[in-house]
Amino acid sequence: MTRYIFVAGGVISGVGKGVATASIGKILQSKGFQVSAMKIDPYVNVDAGTLNPLEHGEVFVTNDGTECDQDVGNYERFLNQDFSTANYLTTGRVYQSVIAKERNLEYGGKTVEVGLHIPEEVISRLQLVAEHDHADFVLVEVGGTVGDYQNVLFLEAARLLKRRIQENVLFVLVTYLPVPGNLGEMKTKPTQHAVRALNAAGIQPDFILARSAFLVDEPRKRKISDFCNVDPQDVISAPDVESIYEIPVNLEEEDLGNRILEKFHIKPREKDLADWRKLVEVIGKKGKPEVRIGIVGKYFEIGDFTLMDSYLSVIEACKAAAWRFSSEPKITWLSAEQYEKNPEQVQELEQYDGVIVPGGFGTRGVEGKIKAIEYCRTRQIPYFGLCLGLQLAIIEFARNVCGVKDATSREFDADAENPVIDVMEEQKALLAEKKYGATMRLGAYEAELKKDTIAYGAYKTTKISERHRHRYEVENSYRDLLEQHGFVISGVNPQRNLVEIGELSNHPFFLGTQFHPELTSRPLQPHPLFLAFLEAAIKRREKQGQRG
Numbered sequence: 176m177t178r179y180i181f182v183a184g185g186v187i188s189g190v191g192k193g194v195a196t197a198s199i200g201k202i203l204q205s206k207g208f209q210v211s212a213m214k215i216d217p218y219v220n221v222d223a224g225t226l227n228p229l230e231h232g233e234v235f236v237t238n239d240g241t242e243c244d245q246d247v248g249n250y251e252r253f254l255n256q257d258f259s260t261a262n263y264l265t266t267g268r269v270y271q272s273v274i275a276k277e278r279n280l281e282y283g284g285k286t287v288e289v290g291l292h293i294p295e296e297v298i299s300r301l302q303l304v305a306e307h308d309h310a311d312f313v314l315v316e317v318g319g320t321v322g323d324y325q326n327v328l329f330l331e332a333a334r335l336l337k338r339r340i341q342e343n344v345l346f347v348l349v350t351y352l353p354v355p356g357n358l359g360e361m362k363t364k365p366t367q368h369a370v371r372a373l374n375a376a377g378i379q380p381d382f383i384l385a386r387s388a389f390l391v392d393e394p395r396k397r398k399i400s401d402f403c404n405v406d407p408q409d410v411i412s413a414p415d416v417e418s419i420y421e422i423p424v425n426l427e428e429e430d431l432g433n434r435i436l437e438k439f440h441i442k443p444r445e446k447d448l449a450d451w452r453k454l455v456e457v458i459g460k461k462g463k464p465e466v467r468i469g470i471v472g473k474y475f476e477i478g479d480f481t482l483m484d485s486y487l488s489v490i491e492a493c494k495a496a497a498w499r500f501s502s503e504p505k506i507t508w509l510s511a512e513q514y515e516k517n518p519e520q521v522q523e524l525e526q527y528d529g530v531i532v533p534g535g536f537g538t539r540g541v542e543g544k545i546k547a548i549e550y551c552r553t554r555q556i557p558y559f560g561l562c563l564g565l566q567l568a569i570i571e572f573a574r575n576v577c578g579v580k581d582a583t584s585r586e587f588d589a590d591a592e593n594p595v596i597d598v599m600e601e602q603k604a605l606l607a608e609k610k611y612g613a614t615m616r617l618g619a620y621e622a623e624l625k626k627d628t629i630a631y632g633a634y635k636t637t638k639i640s641e642r643h644r645h646r647y648e649v650e651n652s653y654r655d656l657l658e659q660h661g662f663v664i665s666g667v668n669p670q671r672n673l674v675e676i677g678e679l680s681n682h683p684f685f686l687g688t689q690f691h692p693e694l695t696s697r698p699l700q701p702h703p704l705f706l707a708f709l710e711a712a713i714k715r716r717e718k719q720g721q722r723g
């Protein structure tokens with residue numbers, strides 16, 4: 176029997192529903208249950224693949240090649256589990272399948288109605304997740320904020336499911352309690368309104384997860400309890416934390432796990448977040464030696480604000496590996512476009528222990544990234560290229576070492592004479608017909624590794640499988656030239672003979688991957704390549720320490 180826990184958000188967006196969902200899942204998993212999670216995004220896009228990262232943060236990719244919301248990445252990282260297309264839903268996906276069914280006469284000539292058939296389709300998707308992941312619990316995160324009209328049909332599906340299987344459905348409302356600076360007092364009114372809005376959708380929350388800058392005190396818990404119809408012990412305090420990984424531990428302090436089980440009439444179980452607690456201890460330990468990682472990118476400036484969301488998995492992968500070495504990750508954003516305007520500025524990379532060029536699309540910032548890569552290569556600074564970061568490392572090497580001065584990627588120049596990175600054959604027709612959605616080389620593909628390479632040293636096996644998201648690839652006709660000049664192709668996809676990993680041997684760490692290793696790094700299981708990169712970065716730090 177599967178139980179469903181819906182997690183909705185109130186008051187403001189960005190209140191931390193995703194991490195709350197993942198944390199509740201972690202707690203139940205640690206009590207020995209099989210847990211699955213689903214993200215529902217209210218937007219009409221069929222998937223996140225066509226969204227600009229500045230618009231919606233990182234596009235996460237699952238093994239089966241689904242381009243989805245970054246919260247699915249949070250679920251994978253917290254639960255240390257692989258998810259798939261079943262774990263992600265959007266308004267676009269729901270309508271697409273309802274319309275396809277209607278065209279196939281699957282509704283038997285009935286009028287297909289928004290208020291009826293759309294929630295039914297959502298419910299059938301929820302049941303699919305339960306079956307697919309053999310879940311005791313399915314956590315369902317409803318995107319958006321209660322009171323929006325965009326997610327009303329998802330709340331309607333939740334209400335209907337509750338109506339049908341009463342005691343097997345619970346609702347958690349994650350709200351925000353502001354402490355206005357001029358008042359210096361935590362206010363509960365917005366939460367009361369959010370609960371009213373949820374009530375208007377026919378839903379009574381079982382738990383209120385009260386996000387705030389501080390712990391929620393007893394008088395306020397009682398007030399929320401009185402006005403919102405929940406027991407005071409079901410108003411769970413979730414204050415701001417330094418690291419999101421503390422949250423499962425904090426929620427367990429409030430005994431959330433057993434309160435959930437109680438409501439489902441399941442006997443309480445021992446808390447056991449042993450591994451997780453150990454991790455949180457390492458994260459919180461003060462005075463760890465810092466390791467400085469620079470990320471040269473472009474998807475992080477919006478007006479006066481710097482957003483880290485676009486590279487979320489890269490950051491988390493760096494952190495996980497740094498913590499494994501009991502180091503404090505210090506991650507800095509470096510603007511590729513600045514290096515184009517002012518090439519001298521690239522010398523600032525000297526201060527870093529390691530540099531990453533992450534994934535990216537289009538020409539903006541590309542020449543700046545190439546300058547950064549050249550600097551890292553010639554100055555022996557550990558360099559890790561992810562997808563575009565591999566492609567640009569090859570362009571840089573072709574130009575500056577092999578002497579192919581006009582080497583570039585077809586992505587930046589349709590008429591390139593020397594496209595060392597070229598469009599993949601099967602992509603040509605797709606691009607010509609503007610079929611952009613879900614058509615990249617997506618998801619997990621195999622690679623075979625060459626022994627005696629950095630890659631093999633990290634993985635300690637010759638067969639790997641990693642997740643992809645790209646349209647361009649290393650043009651094989653340039654491989655000989657690259658190798659003659661010392662570039663090592665250390666990983667190749669055996670089915671298609673595509674370059675998957677490239678590296679340099681006369682360097683402390685210089686490696687790029689066509690795939691995205693950051694997507695499979697987990698806090699309790701850092702990715703082997705991130706570990707190898709961080710190890711090299713820490714060595715550089717130590718050497719510099721001796722010098723300094």
Ligand code: GLN
Pocket residue numbers: 533534535536537561562563564566586644645646647648
């Ligand atoms: N734009 C490049 C491609 O499509 C790299 C993609 C990426 O970095 N994810 O091949």
